[in-house]
Amino acid sequence: MMAAVPKVLCWEKGAMLRQLFALSRVSTPTENHLCAAGAALLSCHRSYRSRPTHGIGRYKYLLPAETPKKKKDRVQMKEINPGTEFEYGDVNIQMTSYDMCLVEHFAQYVHRLCNRLSIKVKESYAMPTKTNEVLFLEEKGSKMQLDAILTTHQRVVQISGLSSTFAPILLEVIQSNQPEGVHLLIKQHTEADFKNRLKARPELEELLAQMG
C-alpha cells in the first residue's frame, strides 16, 4: 500500500515531466538537456523505485531470525539413556594414537560413516594432546637420557540415538576398519568426559579451597 502510493505519484509526475519535456523540446533545443537532467536530479522520487522489478533481489527478509551468538560455555545435553531400553544415549567413540594424521583420517571416516548410516553425530572434537617423554636408562649408567618425545592425540566422535539392534553391526564395522596403531574405545558419555575437555583453573580452585 505504502509502496503503491508513491509509485502512483511518481508515475503521474513522470508523465507530467515527460509532457513538459515534450513541450519544451519544441521551444529551446539547447536548454532541453539541462532541463531534463535537472528534472531527474531535483525530483524527490527516483524513477527506478517505481519499476515493477524494484527489490527483486531481496531475500534477507525471508530468512529465519538469527539469535545473536553468545560466547558462553557449552552446557551439557544429556539424552535419556536406555530409558527406552532400545536406544543408547550419548556414546563416545574415542580414537587414540601417536600418529596425528592417521587418527584424524580415521575420525573423519567414522564421522562420514555415521552420516551415511543416518546416525546423528552430536559432536566431533579433539582432546588436548598429551606429551610423553621417554627416558632411556643406560646399562652401567645412572643418568637417564632423553630417548624420545611421544605425543598422543585423541579424537572423539559423539553420537546419539543408536538403536540397540544396530549397535553391534556398527561396532563391528568400525572394528574391522581400525587402522594399525589406533586404539579404539567406545563408551557412554558422562560428565567426567565433558569435564576432561575443559582446562583446570588452579587460581579458581585455590580461591574456592580458601573459601570453603
Place this chain on the structure above:
Amino acid sequence: MAGHCGTRVMAAPLGQRVAGPARWVCSAAAAAAAARRPWRLFGAMCLLRLPRITQPLEKEEEEMMALMGQIELEKSHYSDHEIRKLEEEERLKRRKESLYDDDDEVTGRTVIMAQDLEDKWEQKFLRFKPAPRITDADKKNIRTSLNRKLDSNLMLLVKQKIGNQELWLLPQAEWQPGETLRSTAERAMATFLGDHIQAKILGNAPYGIYKYKFPRAIRTEDNVGAKVFFFKAFLQSTDFTQTELKADYLWVTKNELGDYLKPEYLKKVDRFLLDL
C-alpha cells in the same frame, strides 16, 4: 514346544546395507495365546577371531597412500628435531668456512648432535625384527590352529551329530524354555570350548536364522523342523589351552566355509559375515 523368542530380542531397524539381521517381532504376550508352533529352536554361536594384522593394500590404495603422505609432508611444519638438525648443519658449515671463529659455541653445548641421534635410531631400527606375517601354520595349512591367516577373521566350526549325520556346523545347542536365545548360544560355546572362554557378544539380537524342515521320515505333527538362530561373538584372548571336548574343530575363514558347510546353510551364514 512353543516358539517364542527370548524377551530381549526386538525388532530390527530399517535400512542396513552392511549385514541383514532377519526381521521378526517379539510378541511375548502373544506366545501363550498363539498356537503351539512345531519348530524346535537352536541357538548357534559364530565365534570370530579378529584379524591381528592389516590386509595388504591394493595397488590403488598404495598409490593413494603415497600421495597423501607426500601432501601431508609438504603441508607440515618442521618438528623440533628437524629444526635442531638444520641449525647444527648450518653451524658446522659456518665453522668450516670461518675457522674457530666463535668460541662460545664450542664449549660442550652439543655433546650429542641431532645427526648422531638419527644414526643411533637408525641402527636400533635395523636391529628390530618384526614377526613374520605368514606364519608356519599358514604354510602347512593347519586348519585347527589360531595362528593362521592373521589378516582375516577366523570362525569356529565344529562337527556335530544332527539326526544320524555328522555335519560341520557352527556350535549350536537346543533352546530350553526359560532361557534367552543368547544364553543358549553361550551355552553352546561353553560346551565345545570350556567355561573359561573370553568371548564378547556385542548385542542381544541374533544375526541370522536358518530354518529347515526335517526329512519326512522323522517329521511329525509336533516336530516339523528346526530353526537355528546365529549369534556373533568376538574372541578376546587368543591363547587359551584349547580343551576341546569334541575332537573335531576347525578355524576357517569365510572363503573356506564353502568346503565344509552345506550350501543352504552356507547361504544363510554368509549373509551376516562381514569380511572386509
